[in-house]
Amino acid sequence: MKVHGKPTRAVWLEPDARAVGIIDQTRLPHAFVTARLETLDEAAHAIRAMRVRGAPLIGATAAYGVWLALRADASDAALTRALAVLGETRPTAVNLHWALEEMRRVLTPLPPAERVEAAKRRAAELCDEDVAINRALGEHGLRLLEAAWEKKGRKGRLEVLTHCNAGWLATVDFGTALSPIYLAHDAGLPVHVWVDETRPRNQGSQLTAWELGQHGVPHTVIADNVGGHLMQHGQVDLCIVGTDRTTAHGDVANKIGTYLKALAAKDNGVPFYVALPSPTIDWSLRDGVREIPIEQRDGSELSDVTGRLASGEVATVRVTPEGSPSANYAFDVTPARLVTALITERGVCPASEAGLRSLFPERARMGS
Ligand SMILES: CSC[C@@H](O)[C@@H](O)C(=O)COP(=O)(O)O
Known part of the structure; x- marks a missing residue:
């Protein structure tokens, strides 16, 4: 939807493709402030502190959080840890677990060298799918x-x-x-x-x-x-x-x-x-x-x-x-x-x- 007339999503891949962009929702309505998430910990904190919130957005942000984690370390152990850390951020919205399960399904069979690109691609797809779903239910x-x-x-x-x-x-x-x-x-x-x-x-x-x-x-x-x-x-x-x-x-x-x-x-x-x-x-x-x-x-x-x-x-x-x-x-x-x-x-x-x-x-x- 539009913010000050400009089409805006609630989460996005930054133009330099090195970070995830979010609207810091803890600052609304008094200030429209965006933030860059560059690490697993920053993504997990954003969900826990409700800088991003709402069931589908929590899931989408967590999917990107897996990508951020794998950029630092794409090993099996790092993937398992990222899924666990993100999975514990908030308990009620099941979209979180759905999105993480989807990332696990896609990434686990891949060799570590291929995981980073695949994680970024699947997270972006999940975001586009969310938009299409919401438009259809609308x-x-x-x-x-x-x-x-x-x-x-x-x-x-x-x-x-x-x-x-x-x-x-x-x-x-x-x-x-x-x-x-x-x-x-x-x-x-x-x-x-x-x-x-x-x-x-x-x-x-x-x-x-x-x-x-x-x-x-x-x-x-x-x-x-x-x-x-x-x-x-x-x-x-x-x-x-x-x-x-x-x-x-x-x-x-x-x-x-x-x-x-x-x-x-x-x-x-x-x-x-x-x-x-x-x-x-x-x-x-x-x-x-x-x-x-x-x-x-x-x-x-x-x-x-x-x-x-x-x-x-x-x-x-x-x-x-x-x-x-x-x-x-x-x-x-x-x-x-x-x-x-x-x-x-x-x-x-x-x-x-x-x-x-x-x-x-x-x-x-x-x-x-
Ligand atoms: C599409 S949103 C549905 C729910 O996630 C929404 O109504 C809600 O309860 C959000 O709770 P929040 O605690 O702000 O994450």
């Missing part, structure tokens, strides 16, 4: 938005609520939940997005609001607890969120608070859609609540808030009493029964084993 999601707009009698605005950031900043480009929204906006649908702020890291108010604004999509930031009230008063036509891991039975892990939005949507008859690229499906899991690992992050993300002062300076302040401990659960699981449908690159399906099988028949033997 087209399928657009059909749902068009149907909702017709159902509404083409009156007023099409009101969509989203949680966290599942836009292009969370992927290589286009985004997942926001991909249909960008396409709808570009097609002339009067879409308006309610943007949950998404405490504690504020991916909604800081990232989603920023990228929607860059593209000119009308939006309003709301506190996390507002969604239920809006739904009770008919001000939300549908919800679309992303996911970090979806089980073979259609349970979805996403940013903390997603489950409560799904409950409110169910209670108010508001469709609740989840958009996902197929690498986000963990075919080995069935029960999301019991089986998906939920990341717990440092309590300082809750106790401290960063923002821009009137002086223009960006500062971090403490908002909780000294001595009050905080618990920082980063994700929750929304059971399939609360999900109206899954939007994938192959089409829209019920959030169920049968639904996913209908789109991915090659996965007929679930659990494999």
Whole structure:
């Protein structure tokens, strides 16, 4: 998508082909700063510290991280170490493990002398594939938005609520939940997005609001607890969120608070859609609540808030009493029964084993 009018991806190979470029997302929305990653440790740190985040982008960056590692040492031992280091950066998004497994599959049979070039090529391909997938799922999601707009009698605005950031900043480009929204906006649908702020890291108010604004999509930031009230008063036509891991039975892990939005949507008859690229499906899991690992992050993300002062300076302040401990659960699981449908690159399906099988028949033997 465009930043200040210039087409930009969320991760790229630098023009000198010696480093990986990223947008430092910890600096948004107050500064647009890019960074060069030149080593395995820099790539791993970027994922851990959430300079890059969002399930597909974590996977893409990790794939490039393998290339960076092999540039220094392309031996079997170095490959094994790189996969292990990157695999431990964040626990919930399964795209990370999917991308690393793909790199392992391609690189292990090769002699060390051929691995560096192959790693760079496969990482670039994974990025291009992510863009194509997100564009395709956006087209399928657009059909749902068009149907909702017709159902509404083409009156007023099409009101969509989203949680966290599942836009292009969370992927290589286009985004997942926001991909249909960008396409709808570009097609002339009067879409308006309610943007949950998404405490504690504020991916909604800081990232989603920023990228929607860059593209000119009308939006309003709301506190996390507002969604239920809006739904009770008919001000939300549908919800679309992303996911970090979806089980073979259609349970979805996403940013903390997603489950409560799904409950409110169910209670108010508001469709609740989840958009996902197929690498986000963990075919080995069935029960999301019991089986998906939920990341717990440092309590300082809750106790401290960063923002821009009137002086223009960006500062971090403490908002909780000294001595009050905080618990920082980063994700929750929304059971399939609360999900109206899954939007994938192959089409829209019920959030169920049968639904996913209908789109991915090659996965007929679930659990494999
Ligand atoms: C395409 S993104 C889907 C999810 O990755 C997104 O909604 C999300 O929860 C991101 O969490 P984050 O902790 O910012 O990496």
